[in-house]
Amino acid sequence: MVPVSEIDQRLVGRLRERRLRVTPQRIVIHRALCAEAQHLTAEQVLLKVSDVLPGTSLPTVYSTLELLEGLGLVRRVGAGNGAVVFDSRVDPHAHTVCRRCGAIADLDGAAAPDDALARAGEDGFVPDHAQLVVWGLCRTCASAAAAVASAN
Ligand SMILES: [Zn+2]
Ligand SMILES: [Zn+2]
Numbered sequence: 261m262v263p264v265s266e267i268d269q270r271l272v273g274r275l276r277e278r279r280l281r282v283t284p285q286r287i288v289i290h291r292a293l294c295a296e297a298q299h300l301t302a303e304q305v306l307l308k309v310s311d312v313l314p315g316t317s318l319p320t321v322y323s324t325l326e327l328l329e330g331l332g333l334v335r336r337v338g339a340g341n342g343a344v345v346f347d348s349r350v351d352p353h354a355h356t357v358c359r360r361c362g363a364i365a366d367l368d369g370a371a372a373p374d375d376a377l378a379r380a381g382e383d384g385f386v387p388d389h390a391q392l393v394v395w396g397l398c399r400t401c402a403s404a405a406a407a408v409a410s411a412n
Pocket of ligand 2: 347365366
C-alpha cells in the first residue's frame with residue numbers, strides 16, 4: 261500500500277505542473293481512489309469522501325475525477341450497463357467484469373490490445389489507450405448459478 265504522503269505528493273506535483281489549484285476536494289478524492297488498488301464508480305467515491313468533505317456533490321466528484329483522468333492519475337473503465345468505473349491503476353491492464361453482480365477485477369498477464377490502437381490511428385483517430393474487458397460470471401456468481409442449475 262502506498263503511503264498517503266506519497267499519494268498526495270504525486271497529485272500536488274501534477275497540479276503544480278499545470279498551474280492548477282491544490283484543493284481539499286482534489287486531495288481527498290484522489291486519496292479515496294488511490295489508498296487501495298481499486299475500481300470505484302463516482303457514486304462510491306462520493307460515499308467514501310462524504311465523511312471528510314460533507315456537502316460534496318456528485319457533479320463535483322465527476323469533474324474532479326475527469327481532472328484526475330486528464331492528469332493521468334486515474335483511468336476510466338467502461339464496465340457496461342453505462343457504468344463507468346474509475347481505476348487508480350493507470351498502467352495498461354485488462355479487466356474481467358461480472359455481468360451479474362458487476363464485480364470488476366484486474367486481469368494481469370493478458371496482452372494489451374495494441375492492434376486495436378494501431379488500427380484506430382490509421383483513420384486519423386487519435387487514440388489514448390485501449391482496454392480489454394472479459395465478460396462473464398465471477399467465481400461467486402458462477403458457483404451460485406451452478407448451485408441453482410444442479411438443484412433443478
Ligand atoms: Zn458476480
Ligand atoms: Zn484495473
